[in-house]
Amino acid sequence: MTGKRFWSWLAVAFGGLYFLLPLVGMFDFSMRMQRGAYSFEAYRVVLADPQFQQTFGYSVVLALLTIVLGILIVVPTAYFVRLRFPGLRPVIEFITLLPLVIPPIVIVFGYIRIYNTSSILPLTGSWWGTNILLLFGYVMLSLPYMYRSVDTGLRTIDIASLTEAAQSLGAGWARILTVVILPNVFVSVLSGAFLTFAIVIGEYVFAALLNVDSFGPYMVWMGGNRAYEPSALAVIAFAITWACMGLIQLFTSFSKFSTVRR
Amino acid sequence: MTTSAVSLPASLRPRQVLSWFGVAPFFLFALLFLILPTLNIVVGAFRNAQGQATLENLGKLFSPSIQSAFWISIELSLLTAVLGCIFGFLIAAAITLGDLPRPLRNAILTFSGVASNFAGVPLAFAFIATLGRLGFVTMLLRHWFGINLYGSGFSIVSFLGLALTYLYFQIPLMVLIITPALDGLRREWREAAESLGASGFQYWRLVALPVLWPSLLGTLALLFANAFGAVATAIALTGSSLSIAPIVLFAQIRGDVLNDPHLGYAIAFAMIVLTAIANGIYILLRMRAERWVK
Numbered sequence: 001m002t003g004k005r006f007w008s009w010l011a012v013a014f015g016g017l018y019f020l021l022p023l024v025g026m027f028d029f030s031m032r033m034q035r036g037a038y039s040f041e042a043y044r045v046v047l048a049d050p051q052f053q054q055t056f057g058y059s060v061v062l063a064l065l066t067i068v069l070g071i072l073i074v075v076p077t078a079y080f081v082r083l084r085f086p087g088l089r090p091v092i093e094f095i096t097l098l099p100l101v102i103p104p105i106v107i108v109f110g111y112i113r114i115y116n117t118s119s120i121l122p123l124t125g126s127w128w129g130t131n132i133l134l135l136f137g138y139v140m141l142s143l144p145y146m147y148r149s150v151d152t153g154l155r156t157i158d159i160a161s162l163t164e165a166a167q168s169l170g171a172g173w174a175r176i177l178t179v180v181i182l183p184n185v186f187v188s189v190l191s192g193a194f195l196t197f198a199i200v201i202g203e204y205v206f207a208a209l210l211n212v213d214s215f216g217p218y219m220v221w222m223g224g225n226r227a228y229e230p231s232a233l234a235v236i237a238f239a240i241t242w243a244c245m246g247l248i249q250l251f252t253s254f255s256k257f258s259t260v261r262r
Numbered sequence: 263m264t265t266s267a268v269s270l271p272a273s274l275r276p277r278q279v280l281s282w283f284g285v286a287p288f289f290l291f292a293l294l295f296l297i298l299p300t301l302n303i304v305v306g307a308f309r310n311a312q313g314q315a316t317l318e319n320l321g322k323l324f325s326p327s328i329q330s331a332f333w334i335s336i337e338l339s340l341l342t343a344v345l346g347c348i349f350g351f352l353i354a355a356a357i358t359l360g361d362l363p364r365p366l367r368n369a370i371l372t373f374s375g376v377a378s379n380f381a382g383v384p385l386a387f388a389f390i391a392t393l394g395r396l397g398f399v400t401m402l403l404r405h406w407f408g409i410n411l412y413g414s415g416f417s418i419v420s421f422l423g424l425a426l427t428y429l430y431f432q433i434p435l436m437v438l439i440i441t442p443a444l445d446g447l448r449r450e451w452r453e454a455a456e457s458l459g460a461s462g463f464q465y466w467r468l469v470a471l472p473v474l475w476p477s478l479l480g481t482l483a484l485l486f487a488n489a490f491g492a493v494a495t496a497i498a499l500t501g502s503s504l505s506i507a508p509i510v511l512f513a514q515i516r517g518d519v520l521n522d523p524h525l526g527y528a529i530a531f532a533m534i535v536l537t538a539i540a541n542g543i544y545i546l547l548r549m550r551a552e553r554w555v556k
Contacts, residue, residue: 005360008359008361009356011356015433018430018433019434022392026388076288095292097541098300101487102538103530106303106530109515109526110302113523114298136291136295137295139291140296202384203382203494205512216383216494223383224501234391238384244379245376249375
């Protein structure tokens with residue numbers, strides 16, 4: 001089967017070339033800010049830029065809030081649907097798939113129309129309102145990933161028995177969810193959370209159309225006005241995506257290991 | 263939440279009512295931030311400025327500039343979906359059926375997970391740094407091989423450039439979706455075909471491809487929708503010089519240009535229809551595919 005192996009290596013080699021060259025390209029470009037020498041000058045300039053610190057910090061906080069709010073909405077829903085309303089599952093699954101079906105730009109257009117200053121709920125009129133709208137928008141964007149992760153996690157544990165056991169010991173719903181269910185699906189929640197982080201941190205369309213100065217619009221602005229810094233930003237963004245995916249892999253393989261041992 | 267339900271027997275009604283409070287926030291959230299905004303756009307597409315029902319807005323979609331923007335979008339999405347499917351399939355076939363070392367397979371799958379999420383603004387920057395006027399590969403070709411890429415008419419800010427960039431997230435997505443399907447091809451099927459005298463080509467044409475067909479077509483539809491909704495990559499790459507449907511809509515929303523928000527509604531509605539059809543095909547074919555590959 002040497003022929004087969006040869007063609008496989010060829011396919012992987014071509015794929016590798018296509019996928020690695022842009023990474024090499026952006027890294028190479030990010031190092032060329034000083035004439036005639038490789039240096040981390042572009043990174044130094046970017047990291048020292050107060051605009052970068054501000055927008056990046058803002059996006060990190062927003063991503064973390066998105067994760068918290070997402071967990072608060074998704075975990076109880078997925079839990080109660082599995083425990084009490086199995087009939088609702090198709091409906092919920094359909095809804096959580098919608099953010100993948102409807103282009104995000106259309107949804108944010110809807111936000112601007114519904115929550116504008118002349119509406120009943122004028123969220124876009126104030127700083128707080130806009131931020132809350134953006135936060136809910138990001139929770140909506142992350143819904144497919146968050147729900148899928150949590151639901152997969154719930155499938156692997158016996159929630160009916162756990163709930164009954166907790167109830168017989170006198171636990172209320174809030175307690176069951178936070179002390180019994182959440183720790184058991186923690187790894188699934190984490191993988192949903194990291195994916196959410198990777199998506200939210202550099203998001204552009206929502207932020208730009210709601211006029212929020214987050215990391216995404218900052219990157220686009222840099223792209224239009226600077227030469228080398230955008231590549232440094234791209235390397236940083238790629239590292240973040242890579243870290244998020246790596247952490248997901250790490251946690252899921254760790255959980256497989258621990259369930260096997262159990 | 264309350265603890266009052268704890269002492270009650272398991273089958274009592276108030277518990278059921280309480281459970282509704284657990285799912286109510288989800289429905290409220292979905293209604294306010296997903297369903298109502300979308301409905302608003304859909305209804306708006308069929309109304310004029312005075313609030314009367316009309317088809318006039320949809321008619322404006324057929325003006326030459328809007329029509330050509332949609333065509334470019336459709337061509338771009340279709341081209342990157344087809345190429346993404348082909349190349350993604352080849353890579354997936356190489357790592358599942360090609361006797362490659364196991365660690366390589368895992369590395370490629372992990373990388374696919376990263377690359378399929380590495381879309382948007384940073385991806386555009388990576389391609390500008392690589393194939394832009396002063397990009398890494400552009401310079402490499404000029405200095406080592408004497409090929410003047412930009413002299414030959416290529417530009418990263420073009421249809422071709424955008425397609426090359428989109429493939430960076432299309433191919434990995436295909437690899438991620440089709441690898442499990444290829445894993446599902448049973449060794450026995452191949453052995454059965456071979457024992458009946460089938461060649462490798464006959465096995466693929468008569469056994470493997472018919473089984474994989476729904477997965478392949480379904481993923482094609484998904485990749486189409488994936489490319490069609492991508493806005494950030496296109497804007498960061500081309501500014502707004504290339505007029506594709508999502509960029510036209512972006513400009514409409516941003517400036518509220520042409521003092522006609524209803525044209526925006528119509529463009530948005532057409533985008534929903536196209537991606538909904540593509541996703542609908544995906545879901546239908548996916549269900550068919552799962553009959554076989556399990």
